[in-house]
Amino acid sequence: ELKVEQNPLFLSMQEGKNYTIYCNYSTTSDRLYWYRQDPGKSLESLFVLLSNGAVKQEGRLMASLDTKARLSTLHITAAVHDLSATYFCAVDMEYGNKLVFGAGTILRVKS
Amino acid sequence: GAVVSQHPSWVICKSGTSVKIECRSLDFQATTMFWYRQFPKQSLMLMATSNEGSKATYEQGVEKDKFLINHASLTLSTLTVTSAHPEDSSFYICSARVPRRTDTQYFGPGTRLTVL
Numbered sequence: 001e002l003k004v005e006q007n008p009l010f011l012s013m014q015e016g017k018n019y020t021i022y023c024n025y026s027t028t029s030d031r032l033y034w035y036r037q038d039p040g041k042s043l044e045s046l047f048v049l050l051s052n053g054a055v056k057q058e059g060r061l062m063a064s065l066d067t068k069a070r071l072s073t074l075h076i077t078a079a080v081h082d083l084s085a086t087y088f089c090a091v092d093m094e095y096g097n098k099l100v101f102g103a104g105t106i107l108r109v110k111s
Numbered sequence: 112g113a114v115v116s117q118h119p120s121w122v123i124c125k126s127g128t129s130v131k132i133e134c135r136s137l138d139f140q141a142t143t144m145f146w147y148r149q150f151p152k153q154s155l156m157l158m159a160t161s162n163e164g165s166k167a168t169y170e171q172g173v174e175k176d177k178f179l180i181n182h183a184s185l186t187l188s189t190l191t192v193t194s195a196h197p198e199d200s201s202f203y204i205c206s207a208r209v210p211r212r213t214d215t216q217y218f219g220p221g222t223r224l225t226v227l
Contacts, residue, residue: 042221
């Protein structure tokens with residue numbers, strides 16, 4: 001059974017600081033996704049990582065995938081309050097037929 | 112971009128009643144849709160995969176007689192929670208996949224179900 005572990009589960013950051021969220025998974029997969037969820041809302045797609053070594057950046061967020069290590073990271077640069085949300089990684093188990101989500105990381109950026 | 116809608120966005124019902132939630136792909140045809148459940152402060156769990164014109168595939172531990180899924184057209188899948196109980200209260204989110212593309216699921220806005 002695939003397990004997807006995120007850490008930390010809760011992250012309180014000061015504005016302007018950098019931090020990284022980690023997503024480890026237990027079985028082979030070449031596809032990993034990062035999503036953002038605001039309270040009471042559905043998921044917003046952030047990044048789609050489809051191969052080993054994939055790196056994508058959007059604004060203050062950068063995601064990478066190391067399929068050999070079964071690890072993805074979401075790096076936050078110079079955090080701002082608007083980044084406060086819950087971030088999920090999800091691993092694709094069956095080529096688009098099944099996503100297994102991590103527990104989520106609650107990010108709070110303090111002024 | 113691909114848009115997925117859900118209706119209703121929230122519903123409150125009495126215990127023992129049935130509730131139907133609709134998931135529509137608005138600007139594309141979706142041969143495959145997915146239903147997820149998210150309890151408060153928890154992650155999303157896949158409940159079932161809905162394929163147009165065939166029976167849904169349920170994940171282990173999900174009662175298919177309680178959560179009826181119908182995917183009668185290429186743009187509509189429905190989830191009916193039968194004989195709902197308070198423990199069924201949750202946030203239900205559907206997603207849809209563009210045909211011939213397996214790398215992206217488009218998520219609906221979710222339906223919050225509260226069973227009294």
